[in-house]
Amino acid sequence: MTKSKSGTLRDLLPALPLAALFLVGFVLPLTVLGALSFFQSPEFTELGFDQYRRFADDGLAFSILADTLLIGAEVATLSLCLAYPLGLVYLAAGPRLRTILTFLIMLPLLTSTVVRTFAWIVILGREGIVNSIMQALGIWDQPARLIYTWGGLILALTQIQLPLMALPLINSLIRLDPTLPKAAEGLGASRVRVFFTVILPLTRPGAVAGWLLVFAAASTAFITQSLIGGGRIILMPLYIYQQAVGEQAWPFAAALSLIFTAAVIAVVVAVDRLGKDRTAARTARLKAEAAPAASADAGIAAMVSLKPEQADIGRPNA
Amino acid sequence: MERAHGHRLTLTGIEHHFGATRALEAISLDVAPGEFVALLGPSGCGKTTLLQIIGGFIVPDAGAVQLDGRHVEAVPANRRGVGMVFQSYALFPHLSVFENVAYGLKARGERRERVAAKVAEMLALVQMQHFADRRPAELSGGQQQRVALARALAVEPAVILLDEPFSALDKNLRLDMQIEIKRLLNGYGVTSIMVTHDQEEALSMADRVVVMNHGRIEQIDTPEALYDRPASLFVNQFIGHANLIGGTISSTGDIRLSAGYDLVLSPRQSAAAQPGSRVLVSLRPENLKLVPTATPGALQARLTAVLPLGGTEVIEAELASGETVKIHRSRTAQSDRPRPGAAVGLAITDLSSIGVFPAPPT
Ligand SMILES: Nc1ncnc2c1ncn2[C@@H]1O[C@H](COP(=O)(O)OP(=O)(O)OP(=O)(O)O)[C@@H](O)[C@H]1O
Ligand SMILES: [Mg+2]
Numbered sequence: 001m002t003k004s005k006s007g008t009l010r011d012l013l014p015a016l017p018l019a020a021l022f023l024v025g026f027v028l029p030l031t032v033l034g035a036l037s038f039f040q041s042p043e044f045t046e047l048g049f050d051q052y053r054r055f056a057d058d059g060l061a062f063s064i065l066a067d068t069l070l071i072g073a074e075v076a077t078l079s080l081c082l083a084y085p086l087g088l089v090y091l092a093a094g095p096r097l098r099t100i101l102t103f104l105i106m107l108p109l110l111t112s113t114v115v116r117t118f119a120w121i122v123i124l125g126r127e128g129i130v131n132s133i134m135q136a137l138g139i140w141d142q143p144a145r146l147i148y149t150w151g152g153l154i155l156a157l158t159q160i161q162l163p164l165m166a167l168p169l170i171n172s173l174i175r176l177d178p179t180l181p182k183a184a185e186g187l188g189a190s191r192v193r194v195f196f197t198v199i200l201p202l203t204r205p206g207a208v209a210g211w212l213l214v215f216a217a218a219s220t221a222f223i224t225q226s227l228i229g230g231g232r233i234i235l236m237p238l239y240i241y242q243q244a245v246g247e248q249a250w251p252f253a254a255a256l257s258l259i260f261t262a263a264v265i266a267v268v269v270a271v272d273r274l275g276k277d278r279t280a281a282r283t284a285r286l287k288a289e290a291a292p293a294a295s296a297d298a299g300i301a302a303m304v305s306l307k308p309e310q311a312d313i314g315r316p317n318a
Numbered sequence: 319m320e321r322a323h324g325h326r327l328t329l330t331g332i333e334h335h336f337g338a339t340r341a342l343e344a345i346s347l348d349v350a351p352g353e354f355v356a357l358l359g360p361s362g363c364g365k366t367t368l369l370q371i372i373g374g375f376i377v378p379d380a381g382a383v384q385l386d387g388r389h390v391e392a393v394p395a396n397r398r399g400v401g402m403v404f405q406s407y408a409l410f411p412h413l414s415v416f417e418n419v420a421y422g423l424k425a426r427g428e429r430r431e432r433v434a435a436k437v438a439e440m441l442a443l444v445q446m447q448h449f450a451d452r453r454p455a456e457l458s459g460g461q462q463q464r465v466a467l468a469r470a471l472a473v474e475p476a477v478i479l480l481d482e483p484f485s486a487l488d489k490n491l492r493l494d495m496q497i498e499i500k501r502l503l504n505g506y507g508v509t510s511i512m513v514t515h516d517q518e519e520a521l522s523m524a525d526r527v528v529v530m531n532h533g534r535i536e537q538i539d540t541p542e543a544l545y546d547r548p549a550s551l552f553v554n555q556f557i558g559h560a561n562l563i564g565g566t567i568s569s570t571g572d573i574r575l576s577a578g579y580d581l582v583l584s585p586r587q588s589a590a591a592q593p594g595s596r597v598l599v600s601l602r603p604e605n606l607k608l609v610p611t612a613t614p615g616a617l618q619a620r621l622t623a624v625l626p627l628g629g630t631e632v633i634e635a636e637l638a639s640g641e642t643v644k645i646h647r648s649r650t651a652q653s654d655r656p657r658p659g660a661a662v663g664l665a666i667t668d669l670s671s672i673g674v675f676p677a678p679p680t
Contacts, residue, residue, distance in 0.1 A: 186375070186395050188473055189422075
């Protein structure tokens with residue numbers, strides 16, 4: 001099982017270009033930002049923790065961060081609610097309709113975010129499509145404000161990020177053994193019950209992956225947030241931009257960037273944990289039951305989440 | 319024997335198409351309460367489709383499905399009360415054995431104590447009570463199958479359907495499970511329908527066997543009757559081994575074999591055929607015995623192979639007409655070992671168990 005050192009190194013060689021890109025494009029800027037954030041003032045004279053102290057004391061910055069994470073979570077959750085019906089339609093569809101659906105789902109990915117955002121401005125604007133139709137039908141007697149609102153932003157972000165949710169979820173759904181929902185139905189479960197007790201738990205990995213992708217994309221979507229928010233809704237990306245470019249407060253902007261990145265990563269890690277916890281804990285418990293003496297190992301097994309079939313139990317008892 | 323859980327299932331004129339393919343045609347079947355019926359037939363003959371129609375997963379194009387006389391064609395699977403054990407068992411991988419068996423009971427809104435009691439009863443029935451906390455992935459194939467059976471029986475279905483229940487098991491375990499499940503279902507008295515394409519499985523487990531071919535029922539009968547009195551050439555060939563020998567009906571109604579032998583048959587056996595028409599005569603391997611060539615009326619043949627199979631041996635011989643036949647006989651230590659190439663005589667032990675079928679047009 002043990003490989004020679006040179007062999008391991010050679011195996012890693014093909015990953016080098018990507019590693020270099022990662023270093024230059026991600027680690028380096030973050031390090032620079034980190035360094036910047038420890039200057040006391042925009043004049044880069046003294047070192048200190050003033051920028052972080054300022055964030056802690058500044059209620060506005062904190063509420064912007066909270067709003068940003070909230071909009072990410074709301075968009076991700078709305079996407080999830082829309083993607084499940086879409087996924088179920090996809091499952092029930094024949095091969096022809098599936099091809100069409102795949103294309104429709106991928107389509108938004110093939111157009112630029114700017115284009116898609118402007119499309120939403122056209123739809124939601126004061127003289128936009130929705131307002132024109134509602135007024136023409138006489139349902140609204142004056143234009144409603146749809147754009148530059150929280151709801152409008154959520155709607156636009158959801159549409160734009162939906163593919164990130166739909167693709168992993170559909171991937172999970174088509175891997176689901178189709179006899180399982182059938183078996184559940186045969187046992188007397190209603191369609192709704194089958195969904196919540198069989199389909200949902202068994203596609204959780206796809207749902208969690210999609211939720212995280214949409215959460216990360218929506219909470220950091222500078223262009224859409226700025227254009228649909230129109231300066232009336234200020235979220236972290238725009239706030240950081242204003243601080244850096246508008247106020248020339250580079251150290252504060254750097255501190256905000258790091259705090260924001262850390263917050264997004266924290267949510268991602270926490271939600272990802274949530275998606276796995278139960279399985280790992282269960283495996284650990286079973287291992288502990290099977291071999292009480294090796295319960296210390298069981299804890300480790302839980303941490304690395306051993307596959308159940310690797311557990312040395314469950315052989316025929318005959 | 320207890321028959322308390324059995325219900326009557328009646329199928330009348332079932333027909334079903336998938337696009338242009340006719341999967342089922344004119345299927346009528348009456349299953350008595352507590353009876354164990356096997357659906358047997360080659361791949362693609364429509365067994366699974368029929369099972370899904372009974373289970374309510376497919377609505378047939380035409381025909382009636384009745385449970386205890388009540389029409390259920392329009393009742394969806396989740397309200398039909400027919401239990402199904404899937405070929406892959408379809409246990410819920412994210413639920414424990416207990417939760418799997420409890421699933422149907424909870425779906426019906428049973429009270430907790432009642433669920434726990436019923437699950438315990440079912441797990442005891444299939445002897446899985448010590449595995450209640452395991453996940454399906456932590457069980458062997460045979461154990462998974464028993465859980466699947468317990469899960470299906472827990473909701474007290476009117477009929478239980480088993481789709482190739484043993485095909486995922488290895489050979490040794492399969493025989494054990496066949497005996498086990500037969501005992502369980504019999505003891506429980508539930509009406510059962512099993513799909514299989516293994517004739518031995520069908521013959522050994524079922525009270526009656528439905529032989530299907532190309533979406534039609536060829537014959538419904540007890541295992542013994544299917545073997546002894548197959549209604550068609552297809553059934554004759556599908557069940558057990560058949561030596562088929564060509565012949566012609568003579569003017570007196572007897573059969574003249576191309577191998578040079580006249581068979582005098584009872585009217586029942588030859589009634590269907592017109593004088594002069596060509597027929598196939600089926601001789602089971604046990605119905606032939608080796609005799610000295612000089613025996614009066616013996617078929618003349620030449621031995622081509624002898625295969626000892628433990629307690630029995632299979633002998634292959636070529637008739638004068640060039641047709642080959644297989645002969646089964648029990649082997650004793652003393653029995654002289656015939657050599658391939660030797661000339662032998664063949665005699666028919668029991669004339670009444672010969673099958674005669676019209677020869678298919680060539
Ligand atoms: N969903 C479907 N769509 C189209 N054709 C189907 C479908 N299901 C079955 N068929 C066709 O209907 C016929 C009967 O299929 P069925 O699955 O009932 O056969 P089977 O007897 O169960 O075969 P096997 O022993 O291989 O499982 C086959 O010709 C099959 O190709
Ligand atoms: Mg089948």
